[in-house]
Amino acid sequence: MTTNPSEKTAGQTTWTPVPLLEDIKEHGRVWDDLATQYGVTNPDPPWKTSLDGMCDALGTGNCSPAMALEKKWLDGSIGRGAVEGAVALPLLERRWEEDELSETLYQDVPFPERQLLALTHSLIKRGLVSEQDLAKRIKEVHERLNAA
Amino acid sequence: MSHDHDHDHGDGLHKPAAMVEEVSDFEALEIAVRELAIEKGLFTAEDHRRFTEFAEHIGPTPAARMVAKAWLDPEYKKLCFSDSIKASLAVGVDWLNPTGFGTPSDYTDLRVLEDTPTMHHVVVCTLCSCYPRPILGFQPEWYRTPNYRRRLVRWPRQVLAEFGLSLPPDVEIRVEDSNQKCRFIVMPVRPAGTEGWTEDQLTEIVTRDCLIGVALPKPGVTSNIKLPVHKAVKPPHHH
Numbered sequence: 001m002t003t004n005p006s007e008k009t010a011g012q013t014t015w016t017p018v019p020l021l022e023d024i025k026e027h028g029r030v031w032d033d034l035a036t037q038y039g040v041t042n043p044d045p046p047w048k049t050s051l052d053g054m055c056d057a058l059g060t061g062n063c064s065p066a067m068a069l070e071k072k073w074l075d076g077s078i079g080r081g082a083v084e085g086a087v088a089l090p091l092l093e094r095r096w097e098e099d100e101l102s103e104t105l106y107q108d109v110p111f112p113e114r115q116l117l118a119l120t121h122s123l124i125k126r127g128l129v130s131e132q133d134l135a136k137r138i139k140e141v142h143e144r145l146n147a148a
Numbered sequence: 149m150s151h152d153h154d155h156d157h158g159d160g161l162h163k164p165a166a167m168v169e170e171v172s173d174f175e176a177l178e179i180a181v182r183e184l185a186i187e188k189g190l191f192t193a194e195d196h197r198r199f200t201e202f203a204e205h206i207g208p209t210p211a212a213r214m215v216a217k218a219w220l221d222p223e224y225k226k227l228c229f230s231d232s233i234k235a236s237l238a239v240g241v242d243w244l245n246p247t248g249f250g251t252p253s254d255y256t257d258l259r260v261l262e263d264t265p266t267m268h269h270v271v272v273c274t275l276c277s278c279y280p281r282p283i284l285g286f287q288p289e290w291y292r293t294p295n296y297r298r299r300l301v302r303w304p305r306q307v308l309a310e311f312g313l314s315l316p317p318d319v320e321i322r323v324e325d326s327n328q329k330c331r332f333i334v335m336p337v338r339p340a341g342t343e344g345w346t347e348d349q350l351t352e353i354v355t356r357d358c359l360i361g362v363a364l365p366k367p368g369v370t371s372n373i374k375l376p377v378h379k380a381v382k383p384p385h386h387h
Contacts, residue, residue: 024173035168038168040168052199052200053196054178056203057195058185099293102293116178116181120177129181129184138176141183145176
């Protein structure tokens with residue numbers, strides 16, 4: 001399986017689909033469907049706050065020192081390396097990639113499933129998580145949760 | 149993660165709420181990504197637990213209560229503008245330590261924007277989706293979209309009308325852009341028909357949308373608008 005990064009052409013980003021995430025996008029059941037089927041009134045899936053926690057933990061949140069570094073990078077006062085060394089996935093980059101992915105590859109997926117796919121895509125793109133490891137772990141998680 | 153459910157207390161008054169009886173691919177994906185990220189040292193399990201607990205307990209009620217208190221107490225209202233950090237403490241929010249464990253993820257200056265009969269405020273984050281989370285909870289989906297973020301600053305009156313808020317031409321609209329240092333909430337004008345109401349009653353009509361500025365409080369209205377989310381016309385390229 002390939003985990004190609006995005007390709008930039010003429011100032012525009014073309015996102016390369018990740019087969020594993022495409023499969024989840026196509027076949028995964030979103031919360032709206034599950035909640036309707038099971039009569040659950042919660043507007044958000046139970047994993048939503050954990051996803052929020054993950055985003056915060058990755059970037060240590062908005063307006064953190066890491067974000068301040070990103071702003072300095074944007075205004076040209078420091079180099080990119082200073083930001084990359086501070087956090088694994090800089091917050092602004094994550095949010096901007098989420099913006100782009102939400103309007104391209106994952107445009108037909110509802111929120112927050114779309115946010116989860118975009119975050120995962122960003123992690124795979126950077127090699128922080130491999131598609132192979134992720135596929136294996138998803139299988140294990142399914143087996144574990146359905147073992148009771 | 150636990151599934152959606154409630155506990156039966158054995159008194160016959162609390163029926164167990166419905167549960168989702170299957171593990172979705174998205175649920176498995178969230179767990180798998182989290183486990184791998186922790187194993188690879190991208191963050192610690194303890195940090196994740198604390199941030200998740202923070203996410204689970206925040207919501208719009210403290211901001212709504214702040215506005216309701218200010219409507220009833222002129223001195224408290226002054227405090228909201230002169231020292232919003234101190235005013236936040238009165239509704240249970242500590243902006244100096246919002247997560248409660250020393251990570252100032254949202255530490256910024258909170259500013260309360262006072263509407264008048266001729267001035268209306270509305271909040272946006274044009275850069276990403278900065279939001280006063282400790283006092284207002286998580287952003288609605290539309291607030292995160294490039295569509296809202298781009299268009300509000302260009303056509304505020306028209307965008308507000310899309311939310312069902314049509315303001316007279318003589319009402320000036322001021323758009324505040326959240327940034328690294330400041331987060332904003334709107335204090336609307338107390339609506340007619342609420343004379344004699346208690347703080348709790350007033351709190352109920354100060355919805356999340358009112359606090360962002362895309363709605364005005366109205367007796368009988370306690371829910372937010374469900375807005376269809378549209379793509380931006382131009383792709384959101386930031387780089």
